[in-house]
Every structure is written in structure tokens, then in C-alpha cells.
Amino acid sequence: xxxxxxxxxxxxxxxxxxxxxxxxxxxxxxxxxxxGEPVLDVAVIGGGQGGLATSFALRRIGVHNVRVFERAKHGxxxxxxxxxxxxxxxxxKHVTGPDLGIPSLTPRSWFEARYGEAAWASLDKIDRRxxxxxxDWYSETLALPxxxxxxxxxxxxxxxxxxxxxxxxxGETSKxxxxxIVLATGIEGSGSWHVPEFIxxxxxxxxxxxxxxxxxxxxxxxxxxxxxxxxxxxxxxxATALEAGAQSVAVCIRRKTLPRINPYRWMENAGxxxxxPSLPDLTRWxxxxxxxxxxxxxxQDTFWRCxxxxxxxxxxxxxxxxxxxxxxxxxxxxxxxxxxxxxLIIGTGFVIDFSKxxxxxxxxxNIALWGDRFTAPAGEExxxxxxxxxxxxxxxxxxxxxxxxxxxxxxxIYNFTFAATPSMGLSGASISGMRYGVDRLARAxxxxxxxxxxxxxxxxxxxxxxEELVSLGRQGEEQA
Numbered sequence: 001x002x003x004x005x006x007x008x009x010x011x012x013x014x015x016x017x018x019x020x021x022x023x024x025x026x027x028x029x030x031x032x033x034x035x036g037e038p039v040l041d042v043a044v045i046g047g048g049q050g051g052l053a054t055s056f057a058l059r060r061i062g063v064h065n066v067r068v069f070e071r072a073k074h075g076x077x078x079x080x081x082x083x084x085x086x087x088x089x090x091x092x093k094h095v096t097g098p099d100l101g102i103p104s105l106t107p108r109s110w111f112e113a114r115y116g117e118a119a120w121a122s123l124d125k126i127d128r129r130x131x132x133x134x135x136d137w138y139s140e141t142l143a144l145p146x147x148x149x150x151x152x153x154x155x156x157x158x159x160x161x162x163x164x165x166x167x168x169x170x171g172e173t174s175k176x177x178x179x180x181i182v183l184a185t186g187i188e189g190s191g192s193w194h195v196p197e198f199i200x201x202x203x204x205x206x207x208x209x210x211x212x213x214x215x216x217x218x219x220x221x222x223x224x225x226x227x228x229x230x231x232x233x234x235x236x237x238x239a240t241a242l243e244a245g246a247q248s249v250a251v252c253i254r255r256k257t258l259p260r261i262n263p264y265r266w267m268e269n270a271g272x273x274x275x276x277p278s279l280p281d282l283t284r285w286x287x288x289x290x291x292x293x294x295x296x297x298x299x300q301d302t303f304w305r306c307x308x309x310x311x312x313x314x315x316x317x318x319x320x321x322x323x324x325x326x327x328x329x330x331x332x333x334x335x336x337x338x339x340x341x342x343x344l345i346i347g348t349g350f351v352i353d354f355s356k357x358x359x360x361x362x363x364x365x366n367i368a369l370w371g372d373r374f375t376a377p378a379g380e381e382x383x384x385x386x387x388x389x390x391x392x393x394x395x396x397x398x399x400x401x402x403x404x405x406x407x408x409x410x411x412x413i414y415n416f417t418f419a420a421t422p423s424m425g426l427s428g429a430s431i432s433g434m435r436y437g438v439d440r441l442a443r444a445x446x447x448x449x450x451x452x453x454x455x456x457x458x459x460x461x462x463x464x465x466x467e468e469l470v471s472l473g474r475q476g477e478e479q480a
Contacts (some may be wrong), residue, residue: 043182211345223247
């Protein structure tokens with residue numbers, strides 16, 4: 001329930017949008033299928049922060065025939081109240097994104113309306129649950145067209161349109177036509193979460209979990225827990241296990257030590273955020289190779305959250321090489337000897353593999369990757385970067401084979417996931433990049449639609465006959 005200040009802020013948002021509503025009315029030519037079925041101009045897949053902001057940005061520039069499809073139930077989109085185990089966001093509180101430059105829509109305005117200005121002044125970072133509440137308020141305030149419990153499971157190209165099949169959690173299917181789709185499916189939206197093969201083959205499923213999975217942390221009380229990976233999520237899960245009463249938690253990484261430099265803080269400048277996609281391939285490659293090599297360290301407060309517990313230990317230069325089980329105990333082989341655990345938490349991130357996603361599996365083989373379009377200089381190779389999609393300057397997929405039947409369809413699909421990073425820089429899966437990435441994406445889609453319908457718009461002008469000059473006499477004189 002909203003307090004009076006939040007209700008007043010909601011009214012302020014509506015007033016602000018009214019004041020800047022110029023040229024935001026609908027202008028896209030309506031389209032029907034050959035059978036007279038309605039066609040969306042844009043279907044946005046994913047109702048998290050990137051999908052919501054994209055829907056709003058399109059509306060701001062007159063693209064109104066848009067719908068957002070989210071596979072989760074209401075309030076459960078994204079990681080914030082599902083598998084995220086951090087206490088706060090990792091992003092500094094002053095970073096803006098979904099607001100698209102409207103002060104009354106910023107996280108700060110929402111937070112101050114809910115908790116007061118003094119609370120904002122004393123705040124370090126925004127609580128992840130507050131971020132979800134902000135996104136829910138944002139969507140409700142803007143009346144964004146979100147349909148929940150809709151997972152995209154198939155895409156077919158037919159008569160120059162995208163025919164989309166959705167499935168609900170109870171198994172029911174529904175179909176929608178669209179001219180364009182935006183994949184705003186987050187950090188996992190272009191592949192799958194990665195678990196090393198030797199763990200999947202040697203350890204029973206009840207003795208390990210990836211960081212994105214549901215974990216019964218209470219069941220880890222008194223247990224010895226091994227965590228593989230040194231990213232923020234690995235440390236978040238380690239801290240959660242310790243706080244739940246785990247006897248010990250050992251975090252193991254293959255690097256000799258944790259990275260200390262966060263390249264994301266460097267990237268938060270208007271030059272990089274606004275213009276990175278315009279750089280030559282070699283320069284973009286070198287940027288991303290450096291950024292991926294640096295990786296992100298866990299936030300300082302996250303590391304302290306772990307290290308305050310006596311049962312916490314950190315092991316650099318300790319990759320896991322193999323695993324076996326002795327009853328309910330897992331023995332992990334490392335270069336520094338064997339380690340014994342009662343449960344494993346896998347924080348090894350994800351792999352880019354479009355064949356593993358239901359929405360892209362049917363055309364994954366024709367998606368051009370960086371490894372298809374770019375050859376790195378000797379000594380600068382990266383198998384990881386090779387696996388990412390090589391996108392158009394407008395964030396569309398490009399075909400490996402231009403003669404393939406799927407080639408035309410790929411130009412109607414915009415990738416706004418983490419996988420867009422090597423091509424587009426920070427974008428939809430990052431709050432830091434949203435202010436520039438969302439605007440660039442929305443304008444690219446609007447441009448594409450306008451150019452495609454250029455002749456229709458010309459016909460509209462040629463038939464335009466609304467008179468503005470209605471009298472040729474002097475002011476006050478009656479016309480005969």
C-alpha cells in the first residue's frame with residue numbers, strides 16, 4: 001500500500017510526462033496478418049528492469065503497440081527476490097536507469113517518498129527487495145503492458161512477421177504475431193548456467209546447486225560447504241550459508257587472488273556508455289578483452305560479510321579438478337590436495353549458447369558470433385569473446401549465412417541481454433548502462449519501423465488535408 005508521499009510522487013510522474021508529451025503520440029502504421037489477425041509492433045521478451053524500461057522508452061517516442069511478456073509470476077521477474085542473495089545492489093545508489101532522465105521516476109525519488117530524505121542521505125546502497133518494489137511501482141505507475149506467466153518457447157518467420165508461441169506454467173500455449181522482438185532476458189538470456197561436467201557426472205543433484213538455483217540454506221546448518229567461483233554471487237551465497245549456521249564455508253578460485261579493480265566503475269561515463277558501439281572491431285575487442293580479464297571483484301561489504309565468520313576461508317590458485325562421493329560426503333580434488341565437503345555451491349557463471357534457450361534454439365545455428373566475424377591478432381585471442389553474438393550497430397542478430405532462410409528473421413530480433421556487451425557495451429542487463437542502452441535500442445527499433453513503412457508515411461502526407469488557415473478575411477470580419 002502506498003503512503004501519501006508515494007501517491008503524490010505517482011501524480012508528479014503523470015504531470016511530468018504530460019509536460020513533455022510532445023511528439024509521443026502513436027505514429028506506426030498498423031499491420032494485420034493475411035487472415036486479419038492483429039500484429040504487435042514490438043514484443044518485448046522479459047519483464048525485468050531492461051524489458052520494462054524498453055517498453056517505456058518505445059512509448060516515449062510514439063511506438064505504442066508493444067507488449068511485454070514475462071515468464072515469472074507478478075513480482076518475481078529478475079533475480080531480486082528469487083535467487084539473488086546479496087543484501088543490497090552492487091550498483092552505487094546514484095546510478096539511474098529505468099527513469100530515462102525523468103527526475104520523478106528515479107530510484108532516489110521513489111526511495112525518498114517511501115522512507116524520507118534523511119534515509120536516502122544515510123543510505124549506502126539500495127536493498128535488493130526495495131529495488132524490486134521500485135520496479136513494481138515503476139511498472140504500475142506507467143501502466144506498462146506486461147503479461148506474466150508467459151515463456152517464449154518458439155519463434156517462426158512467416159510472411160515477413162514473427163509468429164511467437166508462449167507457454168504458461170500450467171502448460172497452456174498462446175500465440176502472438178509481432179513485427180519485431182526484443183530479447184530482454186537478463187544475464188542468462190543467451191545460454192545456460194554453467195556447472196562443470198565432472199560435478200554433474202560425479203555428484204548427486206541433492207549435494208550441489210548452482211548459485212541461481214533455490215537452495216535450502218537452513219539444511220546447511222552445521223555442514224561443510226565448498227563454493228567454486230570468486231564472483232559476487234559466489235560470495236553472496238557463501239555469506240548466506242554462513243549466516244544460516246554452516247560449520248564452514250571454503251571459497252575456491254582458479255586465480256591466485258581475487259581481482260581488486262572493478263572495470264564497471266570506469267565504464268560509467270557518457271563517452272563509453274554512449275559511443276562504444278561505434279568503435280572499430282579491433283578496438284572493441286581490446287576493450288572487452290581487458291574488461292573480461294579484469295572481471296568484477298566482490299563488493300567490499302560482501303567480502304566483509306563473509307570474513308566476519310570464523311568458519312570462512314578463501315583459497316586462491318585452487319581450481320577444482322575432479323570430485324567423487326563417499327556416501328553423503330563430497331571429496332574434491334585440487335592442485336593443493338583434496339577437500340571434503342557436505343554440500344557444493346557452484347558460482348561459475350554461465351555460457352553463451354543460443355541452442356540452450358527455447359526462444360532461440362530453432363535458429364541458433366545461424367546466429368553470427370564474434371568468432372565468425374573477427375579474427376583477433378596473435379596473442380589477443382579469447383575463446384570466451386568468440387562465443388558472444390556479433391550484433392549489428394542497432395543490436396540485431398546477424399546471420400552466419402545470408403542465404404539461409406532464417407537470415408531475414410534475424411534482423412527483426414534485437415538482443416538486449418548481457419550477451420550484447422562485446423558489441424554494444426553496457427546495455428540491458430546492467431543498471432549502469434541502461435540510461436544510454438535503452439534509448440539507443442528504442443530509437444533503433446523506431447527508425448527500422450519508420451523506414452520500413454516509409455511509403456505509407458509518404459501517402460499519409462500526400463493525403464493530409466487538415467486546414468490550419470481557416471479565414472482569409474480581416475480579424476473580426478464575417479466571410480460572405
